[in-house]
Amino acid sequence: DAGVIQSPRHEVTEMGQEVTLRCKPISGHNSLFWYRQTMMRGLELLIYFNNNVPIDDSGMPEDRFSAKMPNASFSTLKIQPSEPRDSAVYFCASSLGTGGFGTEAFFGQGTRLTVV
Amino acid sequence: SQELEQSPQSLIVQEGKNLTINCTSSKTLYGLYWYKQKYGEGLIFLMMLQKGGEEKSHEKITAKLDEKKQQSSLHITASQPSHAGIYLCGADGYSGSARQLTFGSGTQLTVLP
Numbered sequence: 275d276a277g278v279i280q281s282p283r284h285e286v287t288e289m290g291q292e293v294t295l296r297c298k299p300i301s302g303h304n305s306l307f308w309y310r311q312t313m314m315r316g317l318e319l320l321i322y323f324n325n326n327v328p329i330d331d332s333g334m335p336e337d338r339f340s341a342k343m344p345n346a347s348f349s350t351l352k353i354q355p356s357e358p359r360d361s362a363v364y365f366c367a368s369s370l371g372t373g374g375f376g377t378e379a380f381f382g383q384g385t386r387l388t389v390v
Numbered sequence: 391s392q393e394l395e396q397s398p399q400s401l402i403v404q405e406g407k408n409l410t411i412n413c414t415s416s417k418t419l420y421g422l423y424w425y426k427q428k429y430g431e432g433l434i435f436l437m438m439l440q441k442g443g444e445e446k447s448h449e450k451i452t453a454k455l456d457e458k459k460q461q462s463s464l465h466i467t468a469s470q471p472s473h474a475g476i477y478l479c480g481a482d483g484y485s486g487s488a489r490q491l492t493f494g495s496g497t498q499l500t501v502l503p
Binding site: 307319367369384 | 423425430431432433434435438478480490491492493494495496
């Protein structure tokens with residue numbers, strides 16, 4: 275299996291532009307997580323999907339952030355409009371199991387976002 | 391939400407030395423995960439602990455779960471430069487019926503040759 279695949283690996287954009295990050299989870303996994311990692315705040319959980327349904331989006335920082343999972347093999351995280359403080363590494367992870375408890379999550383390589 | 395505190399924040403050791411990283415939870419631990427991350431890369435799963443008193447080992451890395459203390463420790467024996475990286479503990483928690491897999495702030499390990 276190729277693992278969790280994220281694209282792009284690097285993204286540089288100007289403030290105010292829309293940014294879309296993409297994730298393909300491991301086939302058969304039914305839980306998907308989006309995280310953001312910064313030096314100041316560490317690894318923060320943004321949103322969690324189970325069976326393509328958003329279960330907990332309490333970590334999404336603002337209305338500028340939105341995430342979708344139209345099917346079991348694809349998810350997007352969109353920032354519109356982007357701001358310099360959104361600069362971070364964004365990770366997608368997937369896991370197997372009902373509700374996901376007690377099963378390890380597998381992470382993608384991340385997307386390094388820089389907003390200038 | 392569940393908070394995980396890791397200590398130390400950073401650690402520099404000489405190759406061959408043993409070391410321990412600790413992870414303490416603010417709430418009951420239902421599942422505790424250890425991951426390793428190299429700079430600029432994704433997290434690599436190391437081990438998962440679920441039962442109080444559980445201990446697992448992989449090569450020179452051993453992790454223990456003290457459920458009563460809501461704490462886990464990661465011990466590396468005879469450290470090598472390849473062990474260098476950021477070690478993160480993660481834990482399952484509940485937010486209503488939703489899973490919250492949250493992480494500590496990480497421990498930066500440097501192993502000097």
